[in-house]
Amino acid sequence: MKSDRTPAAPPASGRPDRRARRRQETIEEILDIAEDVMTDEGVTGLSLAEVARRLGVQPPSLYKYFPSLMGVYNALFLRGQREHLAVMRQAMADAEPGLVALTKGLEASGRWLLANRAIAQLLFWRPVPSFEPSPEALAPSVEMVTLQRAALADAVAVGQLGPEADSDEAVYLVSTLISGVLTQAMANEPHLEWGQDRFTPAFPKLMRLLVAAYPLPTSKAKRRSHSR
């Protein structure tokens, strides 16, 4: 009994032990299943009973890992925000700063969101009225805006966009464009991924529109501003 399995040593408190790691794995598994349930039954169709069924456990057991159904929603929201941010940040970091980074970042974001539709809906459509994300869960979206704003500033600095592109307005415009593409794709072609539907192919065109929205100062305008 005390041979080589499950040492069951009282946690030598100080740093995460095996037990804590195992627990974290279970939590992630619950969240994965919850995501599947939302994909099948809709975001609002998530229920602890169904998660328990798929996990092969009785519903009360889940309360050892989450305090309530809303707790699960919040963990899903937080995990989704973090993954989404990480994907976008990585794509931007790998690309040339400025417009290219912005484009690659948004495309990576779109791909990830379409591949994780249930989470995308939870993050952007807020279809569960009784669920309000915690401040902690909302934090990554602030950083998202910062990332996009920085890319726009880079694009202005290297002469790809006019100076007004370094603004909150431009960030809103960017998110409006991407949100339009994704909403159409998610609602109208629920089973297709990025590039296979009727709407995401418009993405490059939208990026060109962004350039048109913030044109570089013409030489005439430059002259005028210099001569004043």
Added chain:
Amino acid sequence: MKSDRTPAAPPASGRPDRRARRRQETIEEILDIAEDVMTDEGVTGLSLAEVARRLGVQPPSLYKYFPSLMGVYNALFLRGQREHLAVMRQAMADAEPGLVALTKGLEASGRWLLANRAIAQLLFWRPVPSFEPSPEALAPSVEMVTLQRAALADAVAVGQLGPEADSDEAVYLVSTLISGVLTQAMANEPHLEWGQDRFTPAFPKLMRLLVAAYPLPTSKAKRRSHSR
């Protein structure tokens, strides 16, 4: 008893009598209340029990008017599509054909949708997985596309947009832009109406972008195409 109230004549079958009109009024009232419920509890939070409670009747009574909860969803969907189409059509008819009509139509559409958010979500987000609109309920959206397409064709005809604007692609682009604005407004500023939020003010800018997306042929390009 037979005085002047409720003649209760057996329906002289042939055309709608008082009874039928009264019935239709009740149906509309049920749909109005259902809309309120969706506004309060979310689109997926609609329940016949809650509608009955607010109407002041017992739930089984509602089954005299609708065959099921999904029947109510479908009636809401159909009524929403028709009203939305009517609003847009009227706004376009009142305006100068071409870009002005398109802009006025889209703006009227946006106003109506933000003033009827629950219906807008039902129509465009499809958040109720077990609900599939009937073909009849989907018909008005086909006409919607026709309307927009006609306005784009007018705009090309009067020289406001380049020839490529008379295309399905352009219709998709228009609906992507408007859907982006509305999604952002609905999800992020749930209580503000058109023009008071952070996103709908971008609408005029988006219409200018549409013009930029379909430029008129330059005189140089014209010359080239004539000389081939």
Added chain:
DNA sequence: GTCTATATTATGATAGAC
């Protein structure tokens, strides 16, 4: 066309044994 009564099913959550 309204009601009462009921069948059926489902949910979130807690208490307490092991």
Added chain:
DNA sequence: GTCTATCATAATATAGAC
């Protein structure tokens, strides 16, 4: 950390009296 048992609640829908 798992289970059984249970509470409290709510839903859609139907049968049948009036």
